[in-house]
Amino acid sequence: MDIKKTQDGSKLLVAVEGRLDTTTAPQLEKEFKESLDGITDLTVDFQNLEYISSAGLRVLLSAQKTMNKQGGMVIKGANDVLMEIFEVTGFVDILNIEGA
Amino acid sequence: MAEKRVKLGRKNRQRKLSVKISILVIILVAVLVAASIVIGSITFKDALTRQYNETAYQIAATAGGYFTEDQLKEYAAAVKKLQTEKLSDEEKEAVSSEITGNTRYQDVRTMMEKLRESTNANDIYIFLLDLKELGKYTPEADEKGEWQPLYYMMDCYSQTDESFTFGDRGSIVTKYMDALEKSQKTGKESDTYIITNTQFGYNITAIFPVKYGDQVVANIGVEIPMSHLQSDIRAFVFRVIMVTVVIMILALLISIFLILRLIVNPIHLVAMEAINFVSENTVVSEKLPTIQTHDEIQMLAESLLALEQGVNLYIDNLQQVTAEKERIGAELNVATQIQADMLPRIFPAFPERKEFDIYATMTPAKEVGGDFYDFFLVDDDHLAMVMADVSGKGVPAALFMVIAKTLIKNQAQLGKSPAEVLENVNNQLCEGNKAELFVTVWLAIIEISTGRGMAANAGHEHPGLRHADGSFELIKYRHSPAVATMEGIPFKEHDFEMKPGDSLFVYTDGVTEATNAGNVLFGEERLAEALNRDPGAKPEELLKNVKEGIDAFVVAAPQFDDITMLGFTYYGDNVTE
Incomplete structure (x- = not known):
């Protein structure tokens, strides 16, 4: 898994590539923990993400909760596989997913 | 091995060191004697020659x-x-x-x-x-x-x-x-x-x-x-040699005595104490503090003493840690037992009810897991079935599972519908959920007399359904979010009806995500295959078939996630054993 961050003032773009599962989720969680301070607009780019497991969903949920308090969070670029996972798990109701 | 070392230490080493030092002293003294003879002869010869020369000039x-x-x-x-x-x-x-x-x-x-x-x-x-x-x-x-x-x-x-x-x-x-x-x-x-x-x-x-x-x-x-010159010098050299040999022997004896006393013996003592410490099971030596040479040997002795004490401290610490680990291990065993006991495990669960058959298993990946199943009669005519999976594993997931399971059962027994149950449980679990764990839940409550029921799926795996004489299929539809994700969210529920002979199979992701050595997932297709090997089998057989299917696929790869399954067959009024 690869994480690329682009910050513009209080706007942060996080692009996640590869697989977000039990082994890689802690890495993303750490990134969020370190860089969400003072961010009001968080965009998570999943254009090159292949798979997300429940551990990955938990990290997204945690980030969503944090961002609910200090601004907003958008997920974009999710492919069909990811969309199905989001839908089946009901995460479409919780997360702000662009194109859903 | 230790015995051998002790023997070596007692005999050879001491002698070796003193012999080496003696040889060194002899060589040193011999060099000094040779140098003094050479320098003495030259000086002596010069003095004599000058004397002769002066005499000649006086004449x-x-x-x-x-x-x-x-x-x-x-x-x-x-x-x-x-x-x-x-x-x-x-x-x-x-x-x-x-x-x-x-x-x-x-x-x-x-x-x-x-x-x-x-x-x-x-x-x-x-x-x-x-x-x-x-x-x-x-x-x-x-x-x-x-x-x-x-x-x-x-x-x-x-x-x-x-x-x-x-x-x-x-x-x-x-x-x-x-x-x-x-x-x-x-x-x-x-x-x-x-x-x-x-x-x-x-x-x-x-x-x-x-x-x-x-x-x-x-x-x-x-x-x-100058005929006397040569003989004079010879006499001089002879005297010098005689005197220095005597001095050399004395110096040798004194230096060997001092070396033995000041260096070899203390070092030997240190070595013996080190050997004793190893062979006598870490008894801190009492002789080491008696070495008071005020030099590097005392430093060595003190270091060894500190080392011995450090080793003992470390051993004590290790024993404590090991004991602690054993205690935790024992407690984990008890926890595993408690968790297992929390799930209904006595089958047949309802021997007096002939209208249905139910069977369930859980195989945790670690000592305690986050998966659970449950089934219980809400009243005489209603059976509740739960299949759930807490995000994460180990002790935290297990503790969360205990709360979730208790809350769901409590709420369901109040006669609420599945969506109401999940909504209440969700709100209660969200309170103080600092660890941000959540739990996916499939909950169904079926009216035994009619086969009609209500089900809610909060982010859980697709249940498998088989109509009488048909084969199993996974029922896919849009789910609600998992429980404990966000406070105050509503949950969807839907009704369903089972005809006599219909079967239901629910499971956790440990089944579909069982992984073989090549990192390939077991998946839904293989699951359907395993289910349909004998679709008409009783729940116990059905679960056994799936487990065998997983085992055959995974072979020796380690199990990463809990594997939990529940099978239910509805017979209605007309079918009995």
């Missing part, structure tokens, strides 16, 4: 006092005349005999003979050095006997018949040419020792220039033997 000075200035000048002029002017033999004879025939010449000669005898000199002679002749030196001329810059005036040689007579010429040892020339020009005694070692013995010669005014009129040569 020469004494001899010089026998002559008057006029006398010497006369003799010198005469020999020069003999050598430089062309005279006939008669004329030469006349010149010589005029000098030698004189009584003064003979008197002086007698005195010089006496002087030579009394001083044990080899030779006392008076000569004129012709500097012009001296400068004409060539090796060839010297070899032929043509180069003879010395003109003798008097010679009192110990072997009288070989003495030069007045007017004879002679050569000099070429090595001392420069020294001689210099003393001739300056009129001073030469700094160089003129030493000859020939068949006539080991001799030293003084060349004493007799000077009047600025001019050296003649030279007095005195040759004295």
Whole structure:
């Protein structure tokens, strides 16, 4: 898994590539923990993400909760596989997913 | 291994060290003795030689006092005349005999003979050095006997018949040419020792220039033997060796004694204590603090002592940690047991109910897991079934599972619908959920008499359904979010109806995400395959088939997630065993 961050003032773009599962989720969680301070607009780019497991969903949920308090969070670029996972798990109701 | 080391330590090592040090001391002393002999001999020889040289010059000075200035000048002029002017033999004879025939010449000669005898000199002679002749030196001329810059005036040689007579010429040892020339020009005694070692013995010669005014009129040569020099030096060396050997033996004994006492014994003690510490199971040695040498050995002993104490501390610590680990392990075993006991595990679960059959299993990946299933009668006609999976694993997931399971059962037993149950449980779990765990839940409540029921799916896996005489299919539809994700969210529910003979299969992601060595997931297709191997089987058989399917797929790869399954078959009123 690869994480690329682009910050513009209080706007942060996080692009996640590869697989977000039990082994890689802690890495993303750490990134969020370190860089969400003072961010009001968080965009998570999943254009090159292949798979997300429940551990990955938990990290997204945690980030969503944090961002609910200090601004907003958008997920974009999710492919069909990811969309199905989001839908089946009901995460479409919780997360702000662009194109859903 | 330890025994061997002890033996080695007791015998060989101590001897080795002391022998090595002794050899070293002997070599050191021998080198010192050799050096002192060499330096002593050289100094001694120099001193003796200087002494001989001075004696020779004193004799020469004494001899010089026998002559008057006029006398010497006369003799010198005469020999020069003999050598430089062309005279006939008669004329030469006349010149010589005029000098030698004189009584003064003979008197002086007698005195010089006496002087030579009394001083044990080899030779006392008076000569004129012709500097012009001296400068004409060539090796060839010297070899032929043509180069003879010395003109003798008097010679009192110990072997009288070989003495030069007045007017004879002679050569000099070429090595001392420069020294001689210099003393001739300056009129001073030469700094160089003129030493000859020939068949006539080991001799030293003084060349004493007799000077009047600025001019050296003649030279007095005195040759004295240094025959005692060699034997004196030998005696000296012998004495030095005798004394130093005695000192050496004493020094050796003292140094070996000191080395044994100050170095070898303390080191040996340290080594033995180290061996004892290893072989006697970490008893801190009491002898180490007795080493008070105030040097590196004491440092070594203190370090070893600190090391021993550190090792013991570490061992104690390790024992505590190990004990703690064992305790935690034991507690985890109990926790596993408790968790297992929380799930209904006695089958058949409802032996008196013939309208349905139910069976469930859970295989945790770690000691305690986050998966759970549950089923219970809400009332006489309603059966609730739960399949759930807490995000994460281990103890935190297990604790969360306990709360979730209890809350769901409590809420369901109040007679609420699945969506209401999940909504309430969600709100309660969200309170203080700092760990941000959540739980996916499939909850169904079925009316046993009719086969109709309500189900809610909060982010859980798709249930498998089989109609009588058909095959299993996964029912896919849009789910609600998992429980405990966000406070206050609503949950969807839907109704369903089971006909007699229909079967239901629910599971956690441990089933579909079971992974083989090649990192391939078991997946929904293989699950359907396993289910449909014998779709009409009773729930217990059905679960066994799926487990066998998973095992055959995974082979030896380790299990990462809990594997939990529940099977339900509805018979209704008409089918009984």
